[in-house]
Amino acid sequence: MTDTAASDPLAPARDREVLRRRLRGYGLLSPALSVTIAMLALPMAALFLLSFWTQSGFELDRTPTLANYAELVRPSAEPTVWFGIPFHLAYPVPAILMVKSLVMSLMATLAVIALAYPMAYFLAFRVHRHKALWIILITVPFWTSYLLRVFAWKVVLGFNGAINSGLKTLGIIDEPLEFLLYNPGAVVITLAHSWVAFAILPIYVSLEKIDRSLLEAASDLGDSRWQRFRRVTLPLSAPGTVAAALLVFIPTVGDYVTPTLVGGPGGTMIGNLVQDLFLKQNNAPLGAAVAITMMGIIAVLVALFLWAIGYARIRSRRL
Template sequence: MAKGPRSEAVQGATLIAPPFLYALLVLAAPLLTIFAYSFLTDGYLEVIREFSLDNYRQVLGDPIVRSVMMRSLWVSMTVTLVTVVLAFPVAYYVSFVVRPERKALWLFLITIPFWTSYLIRVFLWKVILGYNGVINSTLTSLGIIDEPLTFILYNVNSIVLTLAHAYAPFAILPIFVALEKIDRSLLEAGRDLGESRFMTFWRVTLPLAMPGVIAATLIVFIPTIGDYVTPTVIGGGKIPMIANMIQVQMLDLDNRPLGSALAVTAMIIVAIVSGIFLFLNRRFLKVRQ
């Protein structure tokens, strides 16, 4: 007896119910809690006295918050640009140049950074860029500099460098997957029609690889804007980003409503920027998701 649409729908709902409930519990519940906290004035959900928009007014009206938020956006966008631009040639080389039997080895090598903790990698960059680190020690021993360089650590550039290295595999892999899906006969057709290698890449390869580029962009942009460890360690606490400000409000000052308002505002800004990027991609690059 053939199963009706209703029974199939019930089976589908039963199948997805456990992961859906798990995601609801793990993701939605904390987000809703933060959202509720952002409207409180006393900081305790157990004793709700008044809901207010004062926290959001303070967030939007504070010039320090605006400065930190703009710095976070600028750093995240710079990291995303640097990471994706450097990741594309690597993914292109692995996809189009490396022999098929060696691609698995290359992907294995690309994922080696995941073998160690993110925190350890950040501390290693501090060792490399430090006053007596690898770079300064090497330049001093070679006689290139007389005194260690002090401007290569505890600044925005060092934060961008560290984050770009940490998130490079996240950008390489989705771009590689998109490049692997490209039908090679389309590239041959472009060459047969008299297009140069560059124009074939520009008109065929790049547009077809854009879904991977978009995925890499969002994968890098969204977490880096809320990164807490790198500004603390590599920036020496001198260059706070929005995550550091949220931590100060939540833990140091025990002002959970204001910290929650900061978190919600940051999430909204990230969603808006991501939405604008996707809209521009659809509008100007004509890429169908």
């Protein structure tokens, strides 16, 4: 290194230029970077730090320890059986809720994709005029608060709600259906509806980008409509679909408003436990540990998912 630097008189100037460019890059990034650091990285670091402390009564014990994480995996000889699955843990609640939240979110995500894909397909291939208007119309539900939309579902699914009174008027049922509200199903339905518009847009964009001549070529070469969809449209829209799935799955795992309002006692999710630990049990360190663990598990799952479907391959094919 020193040899080349000595032999090349222009090297210091070039190094300065590289450094200057790099600094300029960070300078241009700085507004976004500072917001990210202040609003995301710092709170996250605080949460991380908090998870290594412990709560004793009203006091916070600041001695760093792994006790909170140990509590989450402390084994117990007597298993707690939940849905036929034995959990050999002394404090099984976080683990059980984690599994439950992941399953519920997965169901909501599948429902969202099933709803959003046809809508996006219609928008991309069948709508030719006023596309912007259609897209705006899809976002109309987002003009009201999230809370209002959740409450609307409470009205729809409720005991004297739209579905029950409708079915009663039609004479199909005599007694209101009890299983609509206050269970995990209600949470999944509400989440699916709330997030569907988020999924339509990325799927729509990837469908819109598909070169129409590829579809024509497929038809010319003898593909049926279904074959053409399966072999051309679906693979080419995969990046958008995957993005949409992640966009829905990741935030819904930690949701706590929806389960609070429509879930009843059986619809609790991991977010409710974190909220309860922070705001009711006054055990913020354990709550932080649960939140950090949840984040880790989701990150691992998402990485596994992307690896399993060969996301890198899908992305490179798009180019």
